[in-house]
Every structure is written in C-alpha cells, then in structure tokens.
Amino acid sequence: MSRRKRNPLDTEEEELNLTPFLDVMITLIPFLMLCASFFTVVVLEAKLPTPIPPEKMQDVKIPPPFDLVVQVPKDSIKIFVNSKDPLGAPQYAVDAKDRTDSSSYSDDELKMFHKILVNIKIKYPTEERMALDVIPSLPLEKMSEILDQSRTFQSTDSAINLNPQFKQEMKLFPGLAMKGVYVP
Amino acid sequence: MSAGSGAQVSASKFGRGGAPSQKEIVLNLTPMIDLMTILVVYLVMSFSADPAILANAKDIELSPVKITTEKPKTISVISLSKDQLLLDGKPICPVIVNPKDGFPDFPDSVWSGFFISPLKDALDKVKENAEAIAKIDPSKPFSGEILLDADRRIPFATLKPVLRSAGNAGFRQIKIAAKGIN
Numbered sequence: 169m170s171r172r173k174r175n176p177l178d179t180e181e182e183e184l185n186l187t188p189f190l191d192v193m194i195t196l197i198p199f200l201m202l203c204a205s206f207f208t209v210v211v212l213e214a215k216l217p218t219p220i221p222p223e224k225m226q227d228v229k230i231p232p233p234f235d236l237v238v239q240v241p242k243d244s245i246k247i248f249v250n251s252k253d254p255l256g257a258p259q260y261a262v263d264a265k266d267r268t269d270s271s272s273y274s275d276d277e278l279k280m281f282h283k284i285l286v287n288i289k290i291k292y293p294t295e296e297r298m299a300l301d302v303i304p305s306l307p308l309e310k311m312s313e314i315l316d317q318s319r320t321f322q323s324t325d326s327a328i329n330l331n332p333q334f335k336q337e338m339k340l341f342p343g344l345a346m347k348g349v350y351v352p
Numbered sequence: 353m354s355a356g357s358g359a360q361v362s363a364s365k366f367g368r369g370g371a372p373s374q375k376e377i378v379l380n381l382t383p384m385i386d387l388m389t390i391l392v393v394y395l396v397m398s399f400s401a402d403p404a405i406l407a408n409a410k411d412i413e414l415s416p417v418k419i420t421t422e423k424p425k426t427i428s429v430i431s432l433s434k435d436q437l438l439l440d441g442k443p444i445c446p447v448i449v450n451p452k453d454g455f456p457d458f459p460d461s462v463w464s465g466f467f468i469s470p471l472k473d474a475l476d477k478v479k480e481n482a483e484a485i486a487k488i489d490p491s492k493p494f495s496g497e498i499l500l501d502a503d504r505r506i507p508f509a510t511l512k513p514v515l516r517s518a519g520n521a522g523f524r525q526i527k528i529a530a531k532g533i534n
Binding site for chain 2: 186189190193194196197200201204207208209210211212213214215216217218271272278302303304305306307308309311312313315316317319320322346348349350
C-alpha cells in the first residue's frame with residue numbers, strides 16, 4: 169500500500185457545500201409562507217353578567233345611576249340612555265339595512281353609531297358601562313363591529329380634545345356586558 | 353453566514369474575441385443565504401408569538417375590526433367553527449345544523465339544561481388547574497379570562513350556550529378574537 173504524502177504547501181481551498189442548506193431553505197420558506205397568517209389577531213373584551221350574592225343585594229341601586237343599552241335588531245341599532253321603557257322609542261337610532269350580500273355594517277352606519285356614542289360620552293365623561301342586547305340571528309361579525317366601535321375613541325375624533333382625560337385614556341365604553349346570557 | 357462561500361461556475365468561453373478564458377466566475381450566495389435565514393426566523397417567530405393563531409382552526413374566519421388593537425394573552429381558547437367546538441385545540445363536541453331555524457347548534461346528547469356539559473366539564477378542569485397554580489404562585493391568580501375564537505358567521509344564538517357554559521364554569525371575562533385590519 170502506498171501512502172500519499174500531503175504537501176504542506178498545497179494551497180487548494182476547501183469549499184463549504186451549501187447545496188443541502190439551500191435545499192432545506194427553499195422547501196421551508198414556501199411551506200411557512202403558506203401556513204402563516206399575515207394579519208394581526210386582536211381581542212374584544214366582553215363581560216358576562218355576574219350574579220349578585222343575596223347579602224349584597226341591599227347595596228345595589230335599582231335603577232343604576234347610568235344605564236346605556238345598545239339594542240341590535242336586524243335592520244337598525246337602537247341606543248337607550250337611562251331609559252325607563254326598553255320597549256319604547258330609543259333616544260338614538262342608526263338605520264342599518266340588513267343586506268343579503270354582506271353581513272357587515274357599512275362604513276357610514278358604523279361612523280354614525282360611533283359618533284352617537286362619542287356624544288353620549290361627552291355628556292357622561294366618567295361612565296364606561298354599556299350593555300349589549302342583540303337578536304339571536306345576529307352574526308358574530310356584526311357584534312364584533314359594534315363592540316369595536318364602542319370601546320375606544322378614534323384618533324380622528326375631535327371630541328378627544330375637549331377633555332384631557334379622553335385624550336389620555338382614549339376610552340369610550342369599554343365596560344361591556346352582554347345581555348341575554350344569564351349565568352346562574 | 354457571511355463567510356465568503358460560494359458555488360463555482362466554470363466559464364471557459366466568456367472572453368471577447370472567442371479566446372478561451374481560464375477565469376472562474378464565482379456565484380456569491382451570501383446575500384441570498386442571509387435573506388433566507390432572516391425570513392425563516394421571522395416566519396417561525398410569527399408562528400410562536402400568537403396563541404390565537406396556534407389554536408385557530410382552518411375553517412374559522414375571524415371578524416374584521418378597525419379600531420381595537422389589544423393583543424391576546426396566553427389563555428385558554430374556545431374555538432367554534434360551523435363543524436366543531438374545541439377547547440385548546442381538543443375537540444369537545446360536533447356542531448350540527450338545527451332543522452328548526454337553520455342555525456348551527458349542538459347535539460341533544462351534550463346538553464345539560466342551558467349548558468354544553470362536555471365544555472363545562474373541560475372548563476371546570478382548566479379552572480381547577482389555574483387555581484392550583486395560583487395557590488403555588490400567587491402572582492398568577494385565576495383571572496376568569498377566556499379567548500373565544502369563533503367564525504364570523506356564527507349567530508349569537510349559537511354563541512349563547514357557549515358563553516353560558518364558560519360563565520358558569522367561572523370564565524366571565526370573554527375575549528372575542530378578531531382580525532385587526534387597520
């Protein structure tokens with residue numbers, strides 16, 4: 169057996185073989201891009217009614233000092249503020265036609281609803297509670313839009329300049345409670 | 353990664369005038385490898401960051417919202433599509449179509465009064481675990497928060513028993529997952 173001696177002066181460069189690395193990358197990137205979701209997931213808070221223990225019933229004020237109820241039937245959004253008659257005429261209403269082609273509200277309808285809530289907030293700046301009373305057939309998409317519009321001010325709302333607290337906290341009516349979900 | 357590595361491409365006839373050239377052209381792969389590495393890291397990070405996306409079933413299309421920017425926390429997730437109800441990715445019960453009103457509904461076998469019994473039982477266990485953790489580590493108290501990851505077309509009538517069951521198990525802070533489009 170002959171043994172070949174390596175010349176220490178041999179200047180041949182050894183190349184790093186990148187082909188397997190590139191193969192893996194080219195497979196991995198399309199796979200990840202196909203699986204990835206390129207949108208931001210946000211959350212809308214909603215509280216369920218909490219039963220009041222019998223011993224604390226004495227402390228409860230009926231009717232509460234501020235009562236904002238947003239009723240959502242099929243073709244409108246009705247807003248009651250401190251109303252004694254929930255079946256009566258609402259103080260504010262947005263005509264929201266039920267479209268068969270799309271389940272979401274139009275931009276104009278949402279803007280009008282938001283504007284009404286901003287005006288109520290100007291009148292009652294310390295209040296944050298709102299009850300949502302929706303019909304059973306209302307899709308979650310519409311409910312989410314209502315919740316979205318009622319939680320915070322928008323940066324374009326001129327009302328945020330009226331009160332320093334509005335500008336600082338940007339809160340509209342974040343204390344949302346869903347009506348019709350009785351939890352014993 | 354930025355070492356001067358490259359694949360060699362031999363070019364013997366690239367000289368002007370047809371004279372064979374002995375010069376070797378080296379294809380520099382370094383920028384491509386850098387870019388790919390950054391892209392893979394970004395994509396893998398985007399997968400691991402969002403608990404809602406992890407639990408998001410393929411057939412759930414979230415509702416689009418414009419104003420809200422609050423991000424979800426790592427909490428238990430109820431996923432509700434038109435076919436299935438899941439808790440933290442585990443199937444709870446199928447969703448059927450109610451012949452009376454055409455709304456998605458739950459089979460008769462899972463109802464227990466106003467509640468969906470398997471969901472309530474599973475949530476009770478989640479609460480028990482959370483409370484056990486809170487006893488060991490008081491900095492992590494049971495908050496009663498739950499993320500609802502439901503399809504945008506699901507009507508409120510179908511959501512009601514899910515919300516009731518969650519509320520009855522002690523989860524009264526409902527966080528509805530939505531798609532931020534702003």
